[in-house]
Amino acid sequence: MRKFYEMIVNHRKTVIVVFLVSIVICALCSTMVNVDYDMNDYLPDGTASTVALDTMNKEYDMSIPNARVMVSDISISDALKMKQKLSDIEGVEDVTWLDDVVDTDIPLETEDKDTIEDYYKDGNALFTVTINENSRIETVNAIRALIGDENCMAGTAVNTAVATQATNKEVKKIIFIVIPICLAVLFITSNSWIEPILLLGTIGVAILINKGSNLMFGTISFVTNAAGGVLQLAVSMDYSIFLLHRFEEMRKEGQESKEAMINALCKSTSSILSSGLTTVIGFAALILMRFKIGPDMGIAMAKAILISLITVFVLFPVLLLYFYPLIDKTRHKSLVPDFEKFGRVVIKLMIPAVLVFVILILPTNKGQQMNSFSYGSSKIFSTDTQIGRDTNKIEQTFGKSNNLVLMVPRGDLQKETELSDELHQIPEVSSILSYVDNAGAEVPMDYVDSDILNKLISKNYSRMVLTVDSDYEGEETFKLVEKIRSLGKKYYGDEYLLAGESASTYDLMDTITKDNQRVNAIAIGAVFLVLLITMKSISIPVILVLAIETAIWINLSIPYFAGNFLFYIAYLIISTVQLGATVDYAILLTSRYMEIRETLPKKETIIETMRTTTVSILTSASILTIAGVLLWKISTHGVLSQLGHLLARGTVLSTIIVLFVIPGMLYICDTLIRKTTVGAKFYNEKEKIIKSKVKDIREMS
Template structure:
């Protein structure tokens, strides 16, 4: 392999040019990558709500209202004119207002009070809009401008389409800001932990090329989710930095043995290959575990993150050696005194605290395990708008004026007016159902379809289906909404068996909940088995993977239990994603510590091997974990999307807890299970008894 590396390095300029051209090509592809901001679009095709929506869209022109527009300070005449203007906006497929359900030519005082109060107050009128998700940003902006153009005193928007459009509008600018902050963080941390001021330039160039290649090649996927777009680059930057650090440190050690820099780099590539490959492999499989989900966002994010690890590995192993040699003069010129202190004192503190903290971790582990699955989970887009944002305030304002409101659609085979009338009556009798509109409620059971007004028929009967529009006084997800989904489905089933269909925002979230809950065990099993297998092959041990994964899993339990003990809700997407991300990142720290520990276990008994391993692995683990912690905090503070912000906090806290586990709990586990590891491992040396002097270590590694 040395000859291959030497031959490869002779073409270092050509390699750098190839990577540069690939990066430029990928940069040009990035603007063409489509981003999907809908969570329900990623439901499996066989989900009942997805089938219902597909059949409804095929049979009827109108969809389900996904936005409410409250316009204050206008009279009924202006409201009627505004309804027509809104309907003409590209991206708004349907508009419903008071005039849709009541005869506005008659005095409102003589009409049904419940109907009137649903659509108007003394302050203004509310409009329900069916907005095309692909055109939501422009359509809603134009709708707001059109409403304000009537002379309205206040205009408010709310609904799933509004949440999605708000997230879409803010994402592009936030990604750039988050990456700039992350880069500054990396420069500061690497500047403190490096031997040359030029090292961060090399690191960021190599990982930057890998990130650009990953983002550009997302084009072949057709589209990516908004979570993949925002988190993909920042996670790739934070997680992949380990590989670059390992290779550069290996090169520095090889320089002491081989004066010729090209020969030293060839040996560094050979020695670092297995280390970087093993770290990349466990992270790759940790991220790839997301692809076993039936929920498409997990699959999408798993592919994007795993692909990013592949590009980072290729860039570190093939581009970085070439750049180091090309920029070696600058690297040496800007060399500075090592700024970090010795970690011997830190290692001794960790050793003294190891037993009491290990006992504390064990005591906390069981409650954390029980709590992490009992958190109040959210599943849909309701968390997109953080509290205090304009979107959240306007939603609350509309709810104060008109109460909670949502619209569902029930579809049944047409042609049986008696059954339809019975179904309509049963639906209206359910709690929280405020109205049911269908052919039999608009035209009457006795009026044949053939003689009914065409405008009436087209709205409720088409494509072999009879449509019921069900209005409710619930909004968003929650036990009330989910219980109502079950009741409506049961009511439809009582009359039509499995021939009925139900669609609506809350219905989709209900199916989303069921899907992601089923995915949890599948993701956990795949990630644990795949990473455990890689660790078993890497260390040639049956027990080391169990010990390492035990420490990481406890860290994950603690991280995910925090929202429960704080009484906070947690989006289930973050729950699933952080499980794989924290496992993939933390296993890197574990590999670094485990290698150091078993290298020293052949010279020292468990206690001293643990202390020495902490001393020598601390700088690498602290550097990598600090980058991930700070990057997560940046996402948490900057992202306006509540789901993304929440995920950033989970990543930061998870990296911090995992880092602590590597210094305290994992050393204690290795010491406790030393006998088991000795008898279930191959090729590892174990020393019995105490070393003659502690200083032996310094002599051995001098």
């Protein structure tokens, strides 16, 4: 490695040119990366709902109804005009209303009251709209312009359109705020006014290169797009901080700048690579998920960390060598205290902290497994947002409702009638739009209007559009999906198909819950293996992984004990991200402990370790926490907001455990660590006294 670093240091201009060219190319490429906000697009190929959607798109010219539009204070005649206006909007494939199920020309009092109130109630008209997925944003905006803010719209198409527009604005806002805050943190924890600019600039280059290189994927998920840059900044900032501190240590020893940089790189390579590789592994574990948002984020973020490592090892040393004279000129008095006193506080608190830690392991592990989860997109907007308020108002007026489409092989109208009769007996099924329900099995297809017929009958399938009074997801909804599928199987074996938000969410739940244990086990095992190799110890990986995993369990058990729900995607992602991101702090502290332990007794080693590592740990943890808080507070997308909340809280918990529990575990297990670590040379006061006495005797003789 030394020869490689010498080459970097001796070819500084080449390095600068290469990175400048990369920045320009990647800046252009980043504008061409597409972002997908529809979670259903990330279901594994071959799941029942995915096959159903693909088949329906081939067989029919329209999708599943995906929006509900409520217009208040409107008469029947005006509602019919509104229906036509909605139908005329480009991107609207179909609008279903009362006139599709009853004859609105005759007095409504003669019709079934429950049927009427599914569409028209207390002067409110509820239209079921099918929006083309390729023009969701434009179509949703046009509908909003037509009905005005005083009326309501909700549904998966609306959720996706609003999320797309809001998240784009919010990501820019987060970046705009996080940069000055990170600079402020770095100004406080550094000793020069130039260092923070170099640190942030280096990671900024890495983020830009990563964003541009995402073009190789064509399209990335909204989670990767929104959280990727913030996570990369927060997670990889500590690599450059570790290198900077090593460089300053070498220079304080009197080494010339180039030699100091080469030595700093050689000495910090092991700890930085260990930190980087564990983070890469944490993200890479997501690649093994069948739910495709996992691989999407895993590949992009593993690539992001690798790019950050390359930038830190190649670009940052060159920048430091160019700017160190200016760094020296702009040095200021340290704004943070000497943490020796903090080390003495840790000595007093670490054993009680370890005891509390041990007590929390089992209940938090159990608690985080018992959370209530949301799997789909139905709860991504709170009632603080317009779409959340609209959804709540529609549900208060007309109740909870969504649509499922059951497709069965065409031809046997008698069998379809029997199936429809059984479906009508399910309490949650409020209405069915199908050939046998609306035209009747006895009516020849030649007598039915072709536009209506094409909505229900295709070349190979007959389509039944079910309106069900239920949430888009939840235990009762999932039971309903199972019940409908069992009826489909009863009449048509494996030839029936069920599509819809609830069916997709059911499959999503079934898929990602199976992913969890496998992904976590592989992430933990891989991190353990990296630590085993880099630390050359059996005991240290156990201590570090247990410490960070317990921080994760505490973080994820809090919603259970507080009675709150979790988005399963956020739960799944944070499990690996928190491990990969915060185990760095544990590695830094432990590596320095092992280094100092060679020359000092273990109590003094703890104090000196805390004195030399606390600033680096707090700097990195502060930035990661701030990034999480901003994502939590600014994002209106529930998944992203909760991911930020979990990230911020998880970082704080991991930092507390690293600063108070791990020192205690190292202290208690000191002898075990020495015996289970290859090449460990711990300071031994008794041996030193004996050697000193032997030396004195020899000198006397």
